[in-house]
Amino acid sequence: MNEKQRGKASVIFQNPPLILSAASVVGKKEGEGPLGQYFDQVEVDSMLGKKNWEEAESELQTRAATLAIEKSGLTKEDIRYYFGGDLLAQLIATSFGVMNLEFPMFGIYGACSTMGEAMGLGSMVVEGGFADHVLVAASSHFASAEKQFRFPLEYGNQRPYSATWTVTGCGSVILSANDGNKRINGKKPLAKVAGVTTGKIVDMAFKDSMNMGAAMAMAAMDTILANFRDLGVNETYYDKIITGDLGQIGRRLLLDYLVKAGYDIESRYMDCGIEIFRDETQDTHAGGSGCGCSASVLCAYILPQIRDGVWKRVLFIPTGALLSTVSYNEGKSVPGIAHAVILEKCDCD
């Protein structure tokens, strides 16, 4: 059924799962950024009508899931599993967000790489024949993340220029079994998942929690090189290579690391965190971050570009910094991880 264990970290699907629909719901600040016009919903109330930040983030997941289903033409009952995650301890944004949807559910944690991890697992489960349709989502909320990882918002702490701004947003996609590249319910899928490269934890003994980009850059490189090696390709294989949330500093490091490794990806490189905000006017410093950053940019901007044939093959690499206040306060480093997904234009008529 599948081409087995091509290299150590990559899987190439013989029957690539299709991305049937995608939905993005973001906050006001994201809506005011350069990609504002592309998101499905821009919610101006940062509380989303709820009582606290965590409930607000849960509401992002509920809305994005509901909207992805609506756009797919499927019903809730057609979805076999939910793969979802967020940045909060014990994944509460996800749990409370999907509880009422009553899906058999897999909680996933990969810091800001969660969308890549969940899409990798979801794709294997679909291509392995265990589900016709699964829902995959990742969310973050600026205020719930600041509360979890930084300082109380009321404290108004200063942020160094290397810091990123956690995106308030959720991206949600439906992955569907590919039955001969046919349309599903008359709908043309947005893209197909041609393969995945699963990341390993890369620890650079990096201890600056206000410079996540630097903590993740080497993990991004590790996964990109594993992908090139496993597939026997170089950067020219992809029209676009897109990381999750390295930001300005992580971007520079990744590009420099890769040049030293013999690959110049700059002309085809993009980072979701850099695209989503306009630092000059939005005071976001190094860029956007959070699981919801790459997930919402994927759904709002990347997938439509692939659907429209602007890009035919994209390496999408959500990047995660495995930060915890507990381990960090105990003097531990912030290791990184990055999970890649190969997205291609769908051949459906």
Place this chain on the structure above:
Amino acid sequence: MNEKQRGKASVIFQNPPLILSAASVVGKKEGEGPLGQYFDQVEVDSMLGKKNWEEAESELQTRAATLAIEKSGLTKEDIRYYFGGDLLAQLIATSFGVMNLEFPMFGIYGACSTMGEAMGLGSMVVEGGFADHVLVAASSHFASAEKQFRFPLEYGNQRPYSATWTVTGCGSVILSANDGNKRINGKKPLAKVAGVTTGKIVDMAFKDSMNMGAAMAMAAMDTILANFRDLGVNETYYDKIITGDLGQIGRRLLLDYLVKAGYDIESRYMDCGIEIFRDETQDTHAGGSGCGCSASVLCAYILPQIRDGVWKRVLFIPTGALLSTVSYNEGKSVPGIAHAVILEKCDCD
């Protein structure tokens, strides 16, 4: 390849993944309990030679993984993916525990149901043809869990009788592709994974964080009933039905709920949390809990019983209470989730 979507929540494997090896590493108190003789390693130093509780828990994962590989006759390079999780925020016990093993890694969060969730995903990935061998693990540590969820140990807070005692332990199994029920490396597998039933979140609006058993009992019932319904069987299909950590109160509730639903499972029922401690002398109250509870009991006790033919078919259902101090302090309930795995005696000669 697979029998597709049998019912809504269960998958039956046509080519059941084999459990090639299993390892358990636990703390002193667990070693003094009724199952003490069965664990591979009983570590008397609750710090495992490390500087803090979190590092101690990471060490449990490192040791259990290393031992499982050793017992399998495989090398580290044969393992394609690591599926692991723990109870701590941002899965730090897992991340720091497996970092140096350098596996492509999937972080999983399902509270104390994590071993069931990870085995379900690992089995699908193996049976789908994406890996020959994967490592699946879950850990907990009494002191890191108390620190995360309760009070400082130094405070010496009183625990109600409904409370459970978090197990210090890790269980780790290697799931291997089944090539015609043959031995692997000359080794006879411990058992096979015949199928899985993936749980959904069940919220009973239950708000007592010191009575996890009650919070999880309905989730356990929901998954057990889904399993019976999907497979068209009743309790007599299994020699043993084993929950993760419902404890004495959750046990009673589950048995009562199931009787009302028309199933009397009591004679074949067991709960890992009740088995692992002897409350009369160990002061553990309702039983053991934590991801490491069901995971270590599975590896040390359940799998050998299946290997030896004492039980031929077991429904193993790790149960999780989706507790977070953040959501709890905001007045939210503690929803439950339970993920079931059907374990059968291996037909290998």
